[in-house]
Structure formats: C-alpha cells, structure tokens
Amino acid sequence: MVVPTSPARSPQDLDEVITGGIGDSPPRPDGTLKVRGEFAYSSDLWARDMLWGATLRSPHPYARIVSIDIGPALAHPGVYAVLTHEDVPGENVYGLKVADTPALAEDVVRYEGEPIALVAADHPETARRALRAIVVDYEVFEPITDPERAAHDDTLPHLHPGGNVVRHQPITRGDPNARADVVVSDVYTVGMQDQAFLGPESGLAVPDEDGGVDLFLATQWLHVDQRQTARALGLPLEKVRFTMSGVGGAFGGREDLSMQIHCCMLALRTGRPVKMVYNREESFFGHVHRHPAKMYYEHGATRDGRLVYVKARMYFDGGAYASKTPVVVGNATSLGVGPYEVPNVAIEAWGLYTNNPPCGAMRGLGAVQPAFAYESQMDRLADALGMDPVRLRRINAVAEGSTTHTGQVLDYPAPVAELLERLERLPLPPEHRAGPVDVRELPGGGSNTTHGEGVVRGVGYGVIIKNISYAEGADDYSTARVRLEVVGGAPIAMVHTAAAEVGQGLVTVQQQIARSELGVERVNIHPNDTDVGDAGSSSASRQTYLTGGAVRDACRAVRETLFARVARRFGEDPADLSLSGGKVVSATAGVLADLVDVLGDDAIEETREYHHRPTWAMDPVSGQSPRVHVQHAFSAHRAVVDVDTELGLVKVVRLDCAQDVGRAVNPDAVVGQIHGGSAQGLGLAVMEEIRVRDGRVRNPSFTDYLIPTIVDMPPMTVDVIERADPHAPYGVRGVGEPPTISATPAIVNAIRDATGLNLTHIPVGPEHICRIEP
Template sequence: MTRPTSPTRSPQRLDDAVTGGIGDSPSRPDSTLKVTGEYAYSSDLWAEDMLWGSTLRSPHPYARIRSVDVSEALKQPGVHAVLTHQDVPGENVYGLKVSDTPVLAVDVVRHQGEPVALVAADHPETARRALAKIVVAYEVLEPVTDPERAAHDDTLPELHPGGNIVRYQPVVQGDPEAEAEVVVSDVYTMGMQDQAFLGPESGLAIPGEDGGVDLFLATQWLHVDQKQTARALGLPLDKVRFTMSGVGGAFGGREDLSMQIHCCMLALHTGKPVKMVYNRLESFYGHVHRHPAKMYYEHGATKDGKLVYVKARMYFDGGAYASKTPVVVSNATSLGTGPYVVPNVRIEGWGVYTNNPPCGAMRGLGAVQPAFAYELQMDKLAGALGMDPVRLRQINAVREGASLHTGQVLDSPAPVAELLERLARMPLPPEDTTTPRDVRTLPGGLSNTSHGEGVVRGVGYSVIIKNVSYAEGVDDYSTARVRLEVIGGAPVALVHTAAAEVGQGLITVHQQIARSELGVERVTIHPADTQVGDAGSSSASRQTYITGGAVRDACAAVRQAVFDRVARRFGEDSAGLTLTGGKVVSATGAVLDLVEVLGEEAIEETREYHHLRTYKMDPVTGQSRRVHVQHAYAAHRAVVEVDTGLGLVKVVQLDCAQDVGKAVNPDAVVGQIQGGSTQGLGLAVMEEIKVREGKIRNPSFTDYLIPTILDTPPMRIDVLERADPHSPYGVRGVGEPPTISATPAVVNAIRDATGLNLTHTPVSPEQLCGS
C-alpha cells in the first residue's frame, strides 16, 4: 500500500498545531458505535403509540387495474388506515428527472412490485395480514422487455405518453465514416446489478401540530426528497421537514423515493407516528437498480496502435420509469471512448422505458457500462495488433490539455499513462507450485471442489475515466452553516449541512476542514436536515468537493469575522492575523486566546459553494465546451485463477492505482478504493438480478450473490495526488472510479486465462464451461 505523499498545505489556513485536519486520518466519530452494534440506523427509530406501515405491490410487470377492494382490509382489527391513489392529497406523481412515477398506481401497473395500496396498523404482522385482504382485479398485459426493440419498434405499446425513448443522444466528432488498418468489434452486455446496501429502506413519520410532518429517514438527498414529497402531500415546503437518520449504505439506491411519501401519507391520515421498514424481498422491488446495457462497439487503429475511430451504439434499459436514465445516457455517451484520444467518433445512446424493474442511480452512474465494453475492446485490439495491452493504452492515453470526443478540453492533470506504469511495475503474486495445493487457495477451494487440476491463471488490466459532480448545465452547489462559540471554556465549531453521510466518512471530512480552517480541535457535526440549505445528493463522488467547498468557505467567513472582531476590539491589523491552536496570532507575534475573543458572542456564517459552469451536450452532435466539471481516473490489474472444468473463478489479487487529487483523509481514501474495487469485482463474477419476462427471479441475498471477505483478494493501492486547481484543496472524487475499473480488469484477466471471448458481465460458470 502506497500512501499519498507531499501534501499541499497552505500555511495561512492549514495548521500543524491542530491534529485531525486536512491530510490526517482521524478516527471516524461513528466508528465505535457501528462496530459494536450500538449505532442507531433509521430502522431502529421508535415513537410512542406509533403505527406500522406496509405496501401492497403489483405481482405483474404490466397490467390494467380494473378494481381495488379494500373493505375487508379495513375490517381487520388493529388496522387504522388503508389508502389508494384516491387518498393522495396532492399530485400523484414524482420523479428525479421526469415526473412520471405514480405515488400509488391508478389504472395501470408498469412493473412488478409497483405500489398499489398502503396500510397502517398497530403491528407489522397485522399490516401484512391486512394487505392480503385487499382484492385487486388485474387485466394482465404482455410486457415490453427488450430495450433495443423498445427503442426502434413502433408496434410496441407506448408505456408513457411520447413513446418509449427517455433520451437519445448521439456524439459525433471528426469523420464518422473513417477507416482503419486494424478493426475489432463485438457486442457487450451487462446484467442488472443491485446496490445491495445492508440497511433496507426505512423511516419514521411524525405528524406535526402545524398540520405538517417530520420524517426521519435514510436517504441520499434530503431536499429533493422533501420537494417531491411536499408536492405529493399538497403541503408547502416548510411543513415537510426531513432529518437524516443512520444510513446502512446507499450506492445510488436511495436517490429515488421509496417509502417517503407513503409513510408521511399514513402519518397525516391517522394523526399518529408511522414507521415503515422494508424487508429484503421488498427492498429488491422498492428501489432502482443499475441499468442493464447492450453495447455494439467497433474500434479502428493503425498498425502501430494509434486509435483512428470508435463507433458505438448503446442501449440502456431504464425499466418502468425514467429516474436517472437521462443522466445515464449522458454519462455513457460523453465518456464512451474511455480515457483515450480518438480523432473520429460516432456514438449513439438510447435510454428506454420497458416493463422491467425500474433502474436509476448506482455507483459509477452511466460510466460503468461503456467502460466494460471499451476496456474489453482495448484488450481485443491489443491481441489483433500483437501488442502489450498496457502499452496500447499508454500510446492512446489522454493527458492534460487533450480534447475529449465531446470537444471538452481537459483542464487538470490526467495521469492515465502514469497510473498504468505504476500498476505494471507492481510485482505479480507468485504462483503456487506446491503439490498438492492448499485447497483454500483454489477457485471454490473452501468447498473442496478441486486440487489444482484444470486451474489456469490470467492477468488483466483496465483504466477508466469518470465524471465527478453534476453535469450538462446543472447548477451544482452546496450550502454550509458554521458556528464558532465557547462551550465548556473551549472554542467549539458547529458545522451544519444537509449532506447525507451514507457511510463514506463525510462527517469526518467536515470536521477535518473545520479544524484546519479555524484552528480549533473540537468540531461538532449538526444532524443533516432540511433546516439548512440544499447540499445536493451524496452521489457522483461530489460531496467532499462541493459540500467540502461550502464548509471551507463558511469557515473562512467565520475566521474573517474573528479577525474583524480582533481588529475592532484590540486594534490589530486583521490582514496580519492567523488562527492557530485556539489562539489568534498577529503578524507581530502577539497572541490572543480565542475564548477571550469570542466571549459569549458566537460567530455564525452560511455560504454556498458552486463549481464551474457546465453546458448541455448538443442534441445532434453531442459537442459541449464543458460537459463535466471534473474527471477522475483509476486503473486496475487483476490476477485470477479459473477452474476450467467447473467454471469457478478466484481473484488472486486486485491492485489499483488512482489519482485522488488530494487525499483529505488518506486512510479513508484507501478504504474507499478497496470498497469500490470489491463492488466492481462483484459485478465481474457474481452480481446479477435475473429478470425473466419482467419478473425478478432472485430477490434475496440467498440467490443474489455479493462478495464476502472470502471473495475479496489482497489489494495494493497506489494513491496519486495530482491536484485539480479548480476544486477545494485540489480534491477529486474517490469512491466511484475503482468500482468502474475493477470489473473489466477482472473479466480481461479471465479472458487471458481461458482464451474465451467473454462479452457479458457477470461471468458465469456456464460461460466458462460452454453450456
């Protein structure tokens, strides 16, 4: 493991007298509670005299609702309310990008698991028994399940007004009909992946005396949830108050609404607190998943390996409702050639409606699918050229100042070739030549399936590009309120934002920033809620950048207010003052205790931080002067062993080199890379929601597999710090890039081991055994 070196520090702001600041790795304040099981997640919430809410869901992917009879459910003892779409007090529709999702189904259901009715009862089992007594008469229809056909076949039913295409985006650069000496092509497919967070959807709604409602929940974006919920409830924003509770993982699956409106409806209808907690089965139906994709790719190159053109057609299955499908298409097409210079490009991307499960945000949104395809293509091209796959990538790698195929010029370091070089220099793990081999080291070894016969080793590389933060003209900003006051005889900073801590360690980062900027040890984080300005979503690897920028700016304003107070009261020149170790120090060396300066009069400042402006992609050419505000880069090398007889895979090692711009918390950075890499490994070899005719066939962790510690290999992590001059402290997003690059590295390694032209992920034993 290589730690970040030579951190960039500003003597005026970053103070060596205060520990736990920028560049340090302080302990997370929630860590002890989490590892001891004492941490309170949203599913642990409780209120006196509360009811339990539950949801009736459609068993059909596509059907007309002929009638709904709730009379028997209402007779069930202990039932306080049974609600249908007729009981939605405001607008019966919501959506992140397109308002197309009913709060409760009206006359048609478009996917299996769509909510039809709600029950509130005095016990969760009572609520479930009442659900079973609701009688819904359905006219079952033939579902639309093929996304490519949905994009082009006008004979299919229109699932929404305007047709089945959510977004079509082409990108054209140079000569789209260019020819090349060496050409490789193939069709790549990616299955539907689940976020598989450990804590299912949950929340507690409490009706307010003012006719409003307070909801305590696990989410990724408080303010957008608040806005959508308020509209459905027919209430003004100030009467819908949301507060973050403990989140048991997110990865994009909590960006869309699940129980938010339902829980609040039941609370307002009954006048009692209502708690909703999904079980694992319902969670699979209740949140969006990663978009499955089908991608046609063709690469052309000269005989010496220079890329001449890339042509691609990509189809993304958005399922029944739009969610983040427009963004997936944008990211996929704008990043679809990878971190390479390609003079001639024609890419087309379609995001479509089907009757498959709804798909939306998941870690690496829209960048994961094309990266799988273009990185397998690069290995295939290297084979056709007889060239080392690392060298081929380095020859074509982008650098600072290069133009992407959208016309955007990279205005910060892009050390793609260096990342690959660092990976290639890492020693490979030695092969086990002992006879017989320890079965625990073999594919499927803990099941004693093999003793080494038919086991082959392979090595695979990948390198990817990932956008950070919102794009295409969205005003990406965050708000922070910082208060500095004396408590218990010591200066204490209070940081208040609406940014969602979803396990990534954001609260620790905010403490580090405040310590560094204000020179105080004690920093308290206010619970995130909607009583402060919007912080945007904890997604797109943006929070350290955007909300970190807001906290930094609010701290700077507080610091300046301290200096102004000193100047007024003590006659010092505010321009020559610094904060250090709870002291105010003048240019002449005079020292004032911060406690004395503050007295009983606290200082509080609120600031918004906005990043550089971005611009929409041209709807015809896809060109834009700046689609994305920032790009991140990660590279992986995977070493695998494959049992060719049984089709079992063991990832022996999964090494990563990544540019993080600035490691605010080095230990957390390494942890994020390890976690992201493991998630990408899961997509490579095991994670897929199986959908047949619109129905999920494996909605449980018994049949939907995720990596455990036994599947997680050793990882060497090489962290680069090539600062982005446009971001606070030079930071880049960290969590998503390794998720993206791990998958193709593992699959390329399996292809190297077996010689098979694998084109689908996850790779299954059936693919490896030819059945």
C-alpha cells in the same frame, strides 16, 4: 504513495480524542458505534403510540387495474388506515429528472412490485395480513422487456405518453466514415446489478400540530425528497421537514423515493407516528437498480496501435420509469471511448422505458457499462495487433490538455499513462508451487472442488475515466452553516449541512476542514436536516468537492468576521492574523488572545453556498459542448485470477489499484473507499446480477443474489497519486466511484487472458467459461 491494507486499530485506541485536519487520518466519529453494533440506523427508530405501515405491490409487470376493494382490509382488527391513489392529497406523481412516477398506481401498473395501496396497523404482522385482504382485479398485458426493440419498434404500446424513448443522444467528432488498418468489433451486455446496501429502506413519520409532518429517514438527498414528498402531500415545503437518520449504505439506490410519501400519508391520515421498514425481498422491489445494457462497439487502429475511430451504439434499459436514465445516457456517451485520444467518434445511446424493474443511480452510473465494453475492445485490439495491452493503452492515453470527443479540454492533471506504469511496476503474486496446495487459495475455496487440476492463471488491466459531480448545465452546489462559539469553557465549531453521511466518511471530512480552517480541535456535526440549505445528493463522488467547498467557505467567512473583531480590539491588520491551537496569532505581535476570550458569549455564525464551475449540456445532434463535466477522475486496476476451466469457477488472486485522488483529505478513508469500490466492481465482474425473465425478478434475496464477502476479496495494494485539480477546493478529486468501474474490466480481461475466451457479458458465470447453453 503506495498504501497496503491499513492495520486495524487496537482496542485502547477506540476511546481516544479525535483530532486532525486536512491530510491527517483521524478515525471516524461513528466508527466505534458501528463496529460494536450500537449505531442507531433509521430502522431502529421508535415513537410512542407508533403504528406500522406496509405496502401492497403489483404481482404483474404490466396490467390494468380494473378494481380495488379495500373493505376487507379496513375491517381487519388493528388496522387504522388503508389508502390508495384516491387518497394522495396532492399530485400523484414524482420523479428525479422526469415527473412520471405515481406515488400509488392509478389505472396501470408498469412493473412487478409497483405500489398500489398502503396499510397502517398496530403491529407489522397485522399490517401484512391486512395487505393480503385487499382485493385487486387486473387485466394482464404482455410486458415490454426488450429495450433495443423499444427504441425502434413503433408498433409496441407506449408505456408513457411521449413514447418509450427516455433520451436519445448521439455524439459525432471527426470523420464518421473513417477507416483503419485493424478493426475489432463485438456486442457486449451488462446484467442488472443491485446496490445491495445492508440497511433496508425505513423511516418514521410524525404528524405535527401545524398540519405538517416530520420524517426521520435514511436517504441520499434530503431536499429533493422533501420537494417531491411535499408535492404529493399538497403541503408547502416548510410543513414537510426531513431529518437524516442512520444510513446503512446507499450507492445510488436511495436517490429515488421509496417509503417517503407513503409513510407521511399514513401519519397524516391517522394522526399517529408511522414507521415503515422494508424486508430484504421488498427492498429489491422498492428501489432502482443499475441499468442493464446492450452495446455494439467497433474500434479501428493503425498498425502501430494508434486509435483511428470508435463507433458505438448503446441501449440502456431504464425499466418502468425514468429516474436517472437521462443522466446515464449522458454519462455513457460522453465517457464512452474511455480515457483515450480518438480523432474520429460516432456514438449514440438510447435510454428506454420497458416493463422491467425501474433502474436509476448506482455507483458509477452510466460509466460502468461502456467501460466494460471499451476495455474489452482494447484487449481485443491489442491481441489483433500483437501488442502488449498496457502499451496500447499508454500510447493512446489522454493527458492534461487533451480534448475529449465532446470537445472538452482537460485543463487539469490526467495521469492515465502514469497509473498504468505504476501498476506494471508492482510485483505479481507467485505462481502456485508444486506439492500440496491450500484449497482455500484456489477457485471454489473451502468447498474443496479442485486441488489445482484444470486451473489456469491470467492477468488483466482496466483503466477508466469517470465524471465527478453533476454535469450538462446542472447548477451543482452545496450549502454549509458554521457556528463558532464557546461551550463548556472551550471554543467549539458546529458544522450544519444537509449532506448525507451514507458511510463514505463525509462527517469526518467536514470536521477535518473546520479544524484546519478555524484552528480549533472540537468540531461537532449538526444532525442533517432540511433546516439548512440544499447540499445535493451524496452521489457522483461530489460531496468532498461540493460540501467540502461549502464548509471551507463558511469557515473562512467565520474567520474573517472573527479577525475583524480582533483587529478592532487590538488595532491589528486582519491580513496579519491567523488561528492556531484556539488562539489568535499576529504575524507581527505573536499571540494576541485566546478564542474563548475573543468570543465570550457572542458566537459567530456564517452560511455559504459553494458552486463549481459552470457546465453545458451536449448538443442534441453532435454531442459537442465546451464543458460537459466539471471534473474527471482516473483509476486503473490490475487483476490476477485463477480459473477452474472444468467447473467455470474464478478466484481473484490479486486486485491492485492506482488512482489519482487530487488531494487526499483523509488518506486512510481514501484507501477504504478504493477497497469498497473495488469490491463492488468484483461483484459485477463475476457474481452480481438480478435475474429478470418476462419482467419478473427471479432472485430477490441475498440467498440467490450473491455479493462479495471478505473471503472473495483478494489482497490489494493501493497506489494513491495526488495530482491536485487547480479548480477544486484543496485540489480534491472524487474517489469512491472510479475504482468500482475499473475493477470490473480488469478482472474480466484477466479471465479472458487465462482462458482465451471471448467474454462479452458481465457478470462472467460458470456457464460462460464452460460454454453451457442456457
């Protein structure tokens, strides 16, 4: 279905009763509060007798801590605690994949902004003044900032005991020495991108009489935060209880810990509730970013456009600590040739430690960087062949039954060629007419920099492959508890999971599934906390698949228990029963009973885990595996851009998308996710980059780190294709990340088409278009 931008709801619709099951588009239950500015985010938390926490951070990328004097800070009026690594009650280490990150630096700081000490005070300004009173003496070292050198130069200092390589992964398939008629090669670089969520890191820790602590916070994965925090606090899991508060965006940046351990340490030390809220500058230092990358690519093809081989070497800068670097390397190599059939592949990638800011999960992790490279290469190859770039992509596209370069057979729909064909059929926007032009439609917009002089137009395509859910042998699952009961004289379902609602609309999807499976309209979502089984992270576009599967299975278990009860009462076969409109219906006898009558005061509650099909790790030498990823998603964009070649300014005129979503559980939400992902892809293409020099961040603010606004987003037509995955609950396929990935190369290819320039770095800035030397 082709879906234009959805119209806004009218004010009279805001108070309507929310209904609708799978395939409908009910409004978000949190939507009205958010647009009215009334939604409670974690930064809005408050408690009686609350103290404020603050963090002292390293000003150096690489240095030895000679001494720390906290005396002047402790003497400051209004200060209740000053803590260093010596005060960490348990193990002073955490990490998502590798436990290598200290909660508070001990002897060495490895990046600018690393936490060193904590303060709790009766006012946030008092806490900040106390931080300035802490005296730290450093022996400063020369930072390691070149990841490619870190991969191969053994003379460099080892930032961690195992060396500077976090992971090295090669993949070989076919003939590594294959030759081709036409060869193109280049070196591509990707800058460091920030998740740029609008709600900064924040939380409120409340000490408990049992010696434990309750933390109310914004995160992406409650249980992994709980496990890492409990380890640092030296407490059993049951004494470290986490509850989700309102999350103002995430995009991977909340997968790693930020203030969790620190806030709990201060609350336990002072015996008072402690609140921590980062300001925007601290947020840039307090969470991980997208990995910068340097990638050497070579493509070879026959004269009729058939790919013969792809060779690539990729270097990913993980910064000071590992975070998700091993996963980024795995995704980059296993997805590194794109959605194409290639008989001969030789790829290897390194993830490295440096003294640059730590990098970890960000939307599309590990797939974004190679997609820019391989899609740039496909345009370069098409130009060398004198072939239409869309035709080149179509004749090499994977399809259901194809085998990837890791040896995995795609046993589900893979409509890559169809996505491209659908985009080609969409009408292009009209060229600028002669005569007066609205400058808001030109590069530079309202700044009135041009009236069309030196402006050229280009069209570009990008199509990508992205893994869904965790991979390489991870036991990826989610847990759901569903309770069906009578409240206020009506049947109601309560769904309880630990799955993080980070803005993606998961709360709506869970309600839709429960309504469809249980035949009731009233569905409440229990606050997310660690009092229910793990749901994994809200990342890898996995929650509708995994938590949706868990909610479905728990609902079906409730239904089976209910039907067994009804069957005993009415002498019916449970197989003949169904639920509809709050009534139990028999295929033979019609309506048997109202749910209120059947349930009475006896609620039914069931808990289920949903695990997806097994995956296996790639061979460490060949990279082969029967199933690296449980599912792949496919997305394509066509971008139309206007470029002012004199000033180097770009205006994205149109950004159309075709994407296979498997099954659209909530069609309006699907389109919204595609819009949002496309905006982030646009940001990486032409504006978003954390500038790091000698290990120091030069632009830690939204004044100097630019993100797209509504003015920058062009009109979009979204063509949603539903090709159900037979192995997934309801046939769903992850939606949020793929458009982020395909938008970027489409825009860059359009700029290349307009200017004829060989663009090898993203984001593309005026200096690249005007060839200004740095």
